[in-house]
Amino acid sequence: MIISILIVIIITAIFALQFKDLLNAVIALAAFSLLLSLIFYLLHAPDVAIAEAAVGAGVTTTLFVVVISKTKRY
């Protein structure tokens, strides 16, 4: 279970690095964060899992999307 989630986490991290479109990269980073919080929960650290899900998947994604919406595409 944990091994397969870790493999998916590595795949999403590679996606987040390789995407040319920044919005796709941010979504991949949010998926990375959500799966990481699932790993924390499975490893009996629900406290860290809540913090990771709230900060990583929620606030950081919103801030990145706001910043991207202020840039222009050339």
Added chain:
Amino acid sequence: MKKEDRSEIVSITSRKLVPYILLFGLYLISYGHLSPGGGFQGGVVLGSGIILLSLSRGIFLTEKKFSSPKITFLEAFMITIFILLGIIGLIAGKSFLGNIFPLKKAGEIPTAGFIFLLNLVIGLKVGAGIILIFYSLCERQEE
């Protein structure tokens, strides 16, 4: 963000979701000493609830209700309250942040003495900080 670039689905869904997210943040703060969660996590959830509100209603309407000087004052006021609570413990003859309230049976909300108050203060401070980060990113730059 203008009104036209927001889709109706995002606007209505986030508007309906905001009270439940704020309630979950308050739950995380007030049960922080009994179950997973606590001041920081609950504060982040509160802040993201307000951010979601500004995604649904627009940043200007949100900033009219939760204005930036008010939020700044809240953050500074809360850290002052935190330090004052610590000094109250010192005055009572215990260590810094020492508890002066009587402890009750575990399992209820007002059982841990100072911990509930400290969680509340830290939660409001963290939420105010996250809202401030969002506001300062959303500021329109004058050309």
